[in-house]
Amino acid sequence: DTGVSQNPRHKITKRGQNVTFRCDPISEHNRLYWYRQTLGQGPEFLTYFQNEAQLEKSRLLSDRFSAERPKGSFSTLEIQRTEQGDSAMYLCASSLRPGGGPSSYNEQFFGPGTRLTVL
């Protein structure tokens, strides 16, 4: 399977615990994105990487959240001291950096998500 994969698919944790999610993008994709999706809402942008550099972070990404992409391949998203409000689906997506002009675009491919439940 050459799509975007995410692990684990489901995570149940107790409030206050730390959790870490992993995303493996499509191998040749140099851009990687994290989103959060709560019930009844569309995905909300959290952060994005180009290769190993984290280039943009949403104000939704509190100090308890940290994301890394150490070698420009897979990425991890860690949530420290989880709260019940962190319960959501965490989606990862990857794409190629557009090679053309300002109006060029490369599609984002989404992973299946990691569903986090904080008790």
Added chain:
Amino acid sequence: AQTVTQSQPEMSVQEAETVTLSCTYDTSESDYYLFWYKQPPSRQMILVIRQEAYKQQNATENRFSVNFQKAAKSFSLKISDSQLGDAAMYFCAYRSVAGNQFYFGTGTSLTVIP
């Protein structure tokens, strides 16, 4: 910040019929992309169709087409000859050319009735 509004939380369509999902957005930018994504239950989100704002011609992908009204900031999705496999959550999304953030609407749940 850009906002995307989908005013139809749920829609239903008879199999083989046509349905239109609505989307409006708010932006001060002149160049941007608009998307419709499909999210089947417990499955990955996939791109259905994309529209570049500088193009006047409406995008079409097989049974899927859009009605892009730039002045009205409206971007509706028409699904023709609806099939059972079209049942899913549909999200409208906006992305500026210069930025990397996607702004998604709240989604429309489409049911296809056999």
